[in-house]
Amino acid sequence: MTLPTSELATASSVCDLTVVGGTGDLALRKLLPALYQSERRGNLAPGTRVIGGSRHDLDDAGYRAMVREAVHTHVPAHELDETVIERLLDRVRHVVVDADSPEGWDELHGVLKQAESDDVVRVFYLAVAPRLFGPICQRLDDIGVVEPTSRVVLEKPLGTDLASARRINDAVGQVFDEPQIFRIDHYLGKESVQNLLVTRFANTFLEPLWNSRWIDHVQITAAETLGVGERSGYYDTSGALRDMVQNHLLQLLCLVAMEPPTYVGRETVRDEKLKVLQALKPMSPEDVDRDTVRGSYAAGVVDGAEVPAYADELGRPSQTETFVALRAEVQNWRWAGVPFYLRTGKRMDRRTSEIVVVFKAPPHAMFPGSEGATEPNRLHIRVQPDEGMHLHMTVKEPGPGGIRLRPATLDLSYATAFDAVSPEAYERLLLDVLKGNPTLFMRRDEVEAAWAWVEPVLQRWSSLDERPDEYPAGSSGPAAAEALLERDGRTWQETDR
Numbered sequence: 160m161t162l163p164t165s166e167l168a169t170a171s172s173v174c175d176l177t178v179v180g181g182t183g184d185l186a187l188r189k190l191l192p193a194l195y196q197s198e199r200r201g202n203l204a205p206g207t208r209v210i211g212g213s214r215h216d217l218d219d220a221g222y223r224a225m226v227r228e229a230v231h232t233h234v235p236a237h238e239l240d241e242t243v244i245e246r247l248l249d250r251v252r253h254v255v256v257d258a259d260s261p262e263g264w265d266e267l268h269g270v271l272k273q274a275e276s277d278d279v280v281r282v283f284y285l286a287v288a289p290r291l292f293g294p295i296c297q298r299l300d301d302i303g304v305v306e307p308t309s310r311v312v313l314e315k316p317l318g319t320d321l322a323s324a325r326r327i328n329d330a331v332g333q334v335f336d337e338p339q340i341f342r343i344d345h346y347l348g349k350e351s352v353q354n355l356l357v358t359r360f361a362n363t364f365l366e367p368l369w370n371s372r373w374i375d376h377v378q379i380t381a382a383e384t385l386g387v388g389e390r391s392g393y394y395d396t397s398g399a400l401r402d403m404v405q406n407h408l409l410q411l412l413c414l415v416a417m418e419p420p421t422y423v424g425r426e427t428v429r430d431e432k433l434k435v436l437q438a439l440k441p442m443s444p445e446d447v448d449r450d451t452v453r454g455s456y457a458a459g460v461v462d463g464a465e466v467p468a469y470a471d472e473l474g475r476p477s478q479t480e481t482f483v484a485l486r487a488e489v490q491n492w493r494w495a496g497v498p499f500y501l502r503t504g505k506r507m508d509r510r511t512s513e514i515v516v517v518f519k520a521p522p523h524a525m526f527p528g529s530e531g532a533t534e535p536n537r538l539h540i541r542v543q544p545d546e547g548m549h550l551h552m553t554v555k556e557p558g559p560g561g562i563r564l565r566p567a568t569l570d571l572s573y574a575t576a577f578d579a580v581s582p583e584a585y586e587r588l589l590l591d592v593l594k595g596n597p598t599l600f601m602r603r604d605e606v607e608a609a610w611a612w613v614e615p616v617l618q619r620w621s622s623l624d625e626r627p628d629e630y631p632a633g634s635s636g637p638a639a640a641e642a643l644l645e646r647d648g649r650t651w652q653e654t655d656r
């Protein structure tokens with residue numbers, strides 16, 4: 160079994176990568192530093208160019224200065240190499256384009272016509288608000304630059320509900336065929352997320368246990384210490400359910416719950432993930448009231464600094480949730496009766512993304528005095544920080560004087576086990592785009608199935624017209640999130656660090 164995305168050392172095809180939104184936060188903070196890293200590792204094919212597009216009145220030199228600063232700001236100092244920066248800058252151009260106007264697009268056409276050869280693949284990365292995806296695709300079509308080999312990359316969020324996601328998909332689909340469309344979910348580019356597939360399917364010891372007979376429940380957490388910062392305009396129209404659960408957390412759930420595909424390939428993994436999304440138990444209004452928790456951070460202390468409440472950062476009261484916890488069920492043979500608890504929030508006590516698989520307790524306490532002393536086995540898959548895994552077990556405490564049971568862990572930290580730093584998710588995903596490998600990108604049917612599942616939650620919440628529960632910034636979320644598990648006789652599990 161080979162993971163196509165592990166081909167990081169393989170050069171990509173020669174591409175003209177046009178980043179519409181090339182002056183925005185995402186481009187400067189993530190995409191251009193990722194391209195720098197690809198250049199540094201020799202993974203950008205000679206002849207590949209990067210064309211930034213925005214309404215900024217910038218010439219090539221002005222944009223190159225912006226790119227240089229972005230690389231200096233967002234790449235760790237020990238990885239900076241001026242000769243690599245120069246090599247990257249040689250590839251860089253800028254065109255002034257406005258999605259809302261036909262002007263400027265001919266200039267893009269002119270630049271693309273100067274490509275090294277007719278074989279250069281045109282990639283259009285839309286790092287702009289999703290409402291612009293359809294209009295930009297139309298403009299690209301109007302100027303005649305979309306070829307059968309072209310690709311388009313769409314950033315999340317893809318819509319705000321099922322209907323808007325369908326509209327965007329329809330609009331993009333007027334110009335690009337589905338195999339040409341790469342919908343990014345950057346969690347799928349994280350090393351440990353891909354390792355989840357390998358751990359499950361390249362080892363034999365887990366798979367026989369990976370079902371409702373042996374697994375009690377699964378917890379998936381993505382906690383951030385950051386607040387909404389500069390993105391409050393976007394975030395307040397979104398909230399944690401749309402921003403994190405509909406995409407990243409459900410993708411993680413899919414990778415935990417999916418059946419083994421016959422091989423890891425472009426469509427096979429996505430086919431299996433889709434089946435999981437389609438098997439999620441639909442939420443009735445009563446389910447939403449019972450099985451979901453919304454929170455909004457109040458003022459508090461994070462990493463030793465006082466931070467304001469969400470509403471104060473925003474400058475007005477808001478019903479938008481900055482925290483969600485919920486209980487989901489996958490209604491199929493493997494997972495019947497196994498709850499999946501999902502939780503995500505901003506301004507929490509720690510930055511951690513983690514999957515915890517909690518196994519059932521041993522059926523019989525056979526060691527004298529050991530009733531209640533054994534903790535169920537837990538497999539922690541740490542997505543970030545400190546990527547790795549640890550298996551929580553019960554062992555005998557060494558020494559004479561009878562058998563005393565003690566919890567202990569088998570720990571695998573990537574940083575210590577492998578002498579290699581994992582590439583940033585965007586570096587890996589951008590290379591996959593340049594190579595034309597869509598395995599780690601979301602297909603239309605997946606995105607829409609995920610929206611179909613979260614939509615009843617959104618509808619119920621908006622019908623209630625209530626403010627989310629407050630939680631102090633720097634805490635683990637609202638008390639109701641603890642109660643959600645306590646009701647089932649369970650607790651959230653954290654990796655001890």
Ligand SMILES: NC(=O)C1=CN([C@@H]2O[C@H](COP(=O)(O)OP(=O)(O)OC[C@H]3O[C@@H](n4cnc5c(N)ncnc54)[C@H](OP(=O)(O)O)[C@@H]3O)[C@@H](O)[C@H]2O)C=CC1
Nearest residue numbers: 180181182183184185213214215257258286287288314315
């Ligand atoms: N920032 C992040 O961390 C993340 C962002 N995303 C998504 O990526 C996308 C971009 O986000 P972000 O970079 O933060 O947004 P910004 O607002 O920082 O940047 C938007 C970019 O789009 C350009 N732009 C805006 N309007 C037009 C237009 N009419 N025609 C052409 N270009 C235009 C802007 O340049 P100008 O104004 O000069 O035209 C700018 O380059 C969004 O969909 C966002 O949700 C997803 C995950 C994380």
Ligand SMILES: O=C1O[C@H](COP(=O)(O)O)[C@@H](O)[C@H](O)[C@H]1O
Nearest residue numbers: 315345381383385402403512543
């Ligand atoms: O997509 C998003 O993800 C980030 C969290 O990403 P991470 O890689 O730092 O875990 C989140 O802050 C942002 O709100 C969301 O849009």
